[in-house]
Amino acid sequence: MNAPSLPDATRLPLSEARIADDVFRGMRQDNLARWPSGADVDFDEAVDLHKRLPLHKQLGWVMRKAVAERRCLTQPRGGFGTFEMQRALMVALDNEGLADIVPTTTDSYTRNEQWQLAQKGLEESETVGRSMLNGYPMVNYGVARARELIEAIDKPAIMLTGTTMPRLTSEIAFAGGYSGYLGSGIAYTTSYIKELSIEDGIRNYQYLDRLAAMYHEHGVELHRRQPGFLTGTNIPPSIAIITCVLDCLLAAAQGVKNYGVEMGETLHMVQDAAAVAACGELCQEYLAKKGHHGVFTPVTLLHWMSAWPQDEAQAAALISYGGTLAAISGAASVTTKSTHEAFGIPTPQANAEGLRMTRMAIYLARHIRLDGLAEFKREKELIGREVRAIIDRVLEMGDGDVAVGTVRAFEAGVLDIPWSPNRHCRSRVLPARDFDGYLRVLDPGLMPFPRDAMAIHEEALRKRAEREKVPFGPDLAVNSVYEISEPLGKLLPDQWE
């Protein structure tokens, strides 16, 4: 379990530098040999396949079009354990959900390269006729099946693989006609695994980024994407954006040109709008600083990523508000959830309903922008100051190398992620929601946030502690984990005191 991916024979010292072509050739060969389906990957043929796809089935093109037309696209998650279920799901999300982007979520064994276990889960799912896996075992089903999935829909498809080990899954998906791939070295390594080192996570994604760039160099613009939502648990925008910028710089160094960045919604309308604006700008600022030109960085928001309420009516409001927030913040796309979120992986129907609620919410709010509000400006500026303080420190620690700086910064606690399962991440930083509904940093751990920024966070959180008569301390963070999942009668009582 948790086996780190095989050490490359050609392991060079860690650096952000573009993997050399000959080295990469060797890496690919080894990689594709790890499971029988790897043999079906033929790069040149895959390039041809992508070139034959209509533009509206190519996510790189679609994301650019969305930004040009100021559209906010919808994308669900979705993966089932058998091919037939997966195809039916994708068709439903396309037709009944009007999804602009159709996903394939892999199962958790595949995520951890436990293809033997995935095979057992797949077979049992086929036998019992219900999904025993929490996603689609992409590697086991292989390239030809992937192509059938792409043929079944009329939208671009994205891989959602929540993994630190994307090397084989991505080879097969790209060869199958998938034009989007979500995942990154820093974000996923800190959020989805316990033992793997940050360094290994970065290396694994350098492979994927180089692969995507290679397609680009052959005339196929794939869409790479970064999961800045991290552990999904009350992540303040600055912490998300720090990872967006760093992962983006790592990808750009491998030659990636179409790189989306994602953030979970804070559920505070002003904070989300400020975060989306700040995120796009900060990515571009650091790309320019590091000399990477022409990298397209659309911003995606995700529906609430922490604990959900069980009441489907409350969940419906959370879904709709998720669409509202994405539209108002000017996000290029929004990743949706369903009314089943608190319970389990949704049925195709519930998933499609979540898409339609979100789409209607986007329609209703598409005209609204908050840029003129004083609170918006203040929040955006605050986020910028926090992000710059930390990224500059990381670059310094790496003597200008993002990969090296990142690893050292995690060791030192300069980079940190709340609620991380990873042993190589201190996870001392602790967020909480303040009295006005903003996500704030309760305890920075060792992260060097500017002193005046921390003063703002602390004051806002003390205000909450005072008003709600809870001690100023970790309880605030724990309460904030539960808050949105609480029953309505607790959130907004219908009795007067």
Place this chain on the structure above:
Amino acid sequence: MNAPSLPDATRLPLSEARIADDVFRGMRQDNLARWPSGADVDFDEAVDLHKRLPLHKQLGWVMRKAVAERRCLTQPRGGFGTFEMQRALMVALDNEGLADIVPTTTDSYTRNEQWQLAQKGLEESETVGRSMLNGYPMVNYGVARARELIEAIDKPAIMLTGTTMPRLTSEIAFAGGYSGYLGSGIAYTTSYIKELSIEDGIRNYQYLDRLAAMYHEHGVELHRRQPGFLTGTNIPPSIAIITCVLDCLLAAAQGVKNYGVEMGETLHMVQDAAAVAACGELCQEYLAKKGHHGVFTPVTLLHWMSAWPQDEAQAAALISYGGTLAAISGAASVTTKSTHEAFGIPTPQANAEGLRMTRMAIYLARHIRLDGLAEFKREKELIGREVRAIIDRVLEMGDGDVAVGTVRAFEAGVLDIPWSPNRHCRSRVLPARDFDGYLRVLDPGLMPFPRDAMAIHEEALRKRAEREKVPFGPDLAVNSVYEISEPLGKLLPDQWE
């Protein structure tokens, strides 16, 4: 059918003046004699009953408390044809819906004082076991049953009677312990009936307002409310607010002190926020001008009042957004709909779900205010200019008397209501939604809106006509009636051009 209520023997010339006590005594006597259940109304006993109700079951107190604590309360609609169904509904709305205010909607026969027909409908409903009436026949069931309904819930109750003839229904409801009553002479007469004159509608509500004021004079503060949503069909805020102000002045003249004003949501976040702020201020401005002091005028928003989409997912988004808009605009309460809206009167369960969606949406957006936005200020100022231009003209036409001015203004078309069924209302004014999502006046009819204000409306609507390649004319208004009810694929296509 459509029988105007009996002309009072003591019919005096129309004026806004407070009905004299002795005259009113005679009016009440005649009124209560019109149906057997009228005999059960004993004013003094009713006053005692209200005084014994706990504060949290008195809507006058609850509305003041909501404003003081900046809460946005939820209130559904709801009426079924039999007592048992009505009680079960009210209990469900209270317990499962967490409604802050529990309604009783009367059926349409009762609304038109066709109590014989109501009786037949009631009996048939009891026999077949499903509601054949679209509301609760309050007059037929009478005072004692009303009291049982009040006892069954732990919230204040409001009567929703969509009628121009509220005299007997209100007597019975107040005697039964209802502490809120929605309805007004101008708004309902222009929106709910074909033949009745504006004058008669005003007179009927002068009776109700005087009755409510009489309770007040005996130490019971009831909550009166005005339905400024009118025909619910794309009413621009200024037209709603004109009726809010005029109806409010008429009520204040009868001595009413606790008078809510309602508006349907425009679904444009900035316009709704501006409308709520403007409405409260304009009511107070004209109350002061006319020398009415200490009148409390909380503002209520209503979920979208025109045609709804059939898809329940779309409807859920519209419900949630309705809560968001009410919270952000700082409304004191919001009147909710359900996912069944496009089809028919909702089940208690669907109704309760609509309440919970709304309540969750309120919770999520409770911190947001838009007052700082330039668009907000511009819109609020525009509304103010439009309302003042017309109200000042109405007062002038009535030589200072609101009742007289209103009747003359409707005759002259100076006052007008879009999509009115009433023969005494020209209904030449025609609204439509503009390119940026604001509701605008497409054709002012004879309403004397300021020229520069009309220029703003026209420009915004021409922009829409141009972009959507439809002629600038009534088609814009008709399209705007359908718009929100259209299927999603039409509103926000998932195909690229």
Place this chain on the structure above:
Amino acid sequence: MKVLVTGVIGSDTHIVGNRILSMALEKAGYKVVTLGALTPAGEFIKAAVETNADAIMVSSLYGQGELDCRGFRDLCVEAGLDDILLYVGGNLVVGKQPWSEVEERFLAMGFDRAAPPGTRIEAVIEWLARDFAARERGLRRAEA
């Protein structure tokens, strides 16, 4: 030119759809007699007799249509309008009920067609065209 009588039956104030429908039918080339909101059943018949109408289009939105529309066909027959084309449309019953049942109930009352909630005018215009054409061929109305 075919003559159509439109109106909203009973104590029902919902005029918007009926008005839009009436405007569209006029544009489509019919002579339309509009009775407006809150129209008693008898007034539909009276207007139809007076104008020698070819069809009556009853709107009912508020849910009590099931009560208001009972015996409507009988009233027509009594007035000698045995064969007049009768349509009804809107939100015909109280609550969200399965449409097939509701339709059956209204067809049983003698309406030739019943339109479900949210019916668009294009559909109504097509019905009329096809039904009048069918009548030329001696049929009661065209196929569904």
Place this chain on the structure above:
Amino acid sequence: MKVLVTGVIGSDTHIVGNRILSMALEKAGYKVVTLGALTPAGEFIKAAVETNADAIMVSSLYGQGELDCRGFRDLCVEAGLDDILLYVGGNLVVGKQPWSEVEERFLAMGFDRAAPPGTRIEAVIEWLARDFAARERGLRRAEA
């Protein structure tokens, strides 16, 4: 002092609820051995043997718990932990399934208690207190 082993089984990364639970159990007076996320079944048993634990608290959120937890009780028995108290909790299966069926499935696997999605820590602490008390009285566990 009673010893509890906690962890998230299989390839499951969901650490938040497990961590909050572990913190709360410690506060409630237990000695808690925390194995964290992505913990193979064998490691739970190993830790329980080494620390002579009184109970094992298995978290599973990601849906594959049904596969991961099979044979867990057998592993315990093999390791000589015949009577150790076994709890499991989280989102135990894929999708929204009726809880009573899910519970039954996990009790049949040999868990003493299964906690439905969203269970609050207060409830877990109460279970533990009652079950340990029941064991003093020689019972397997307290009533539901």
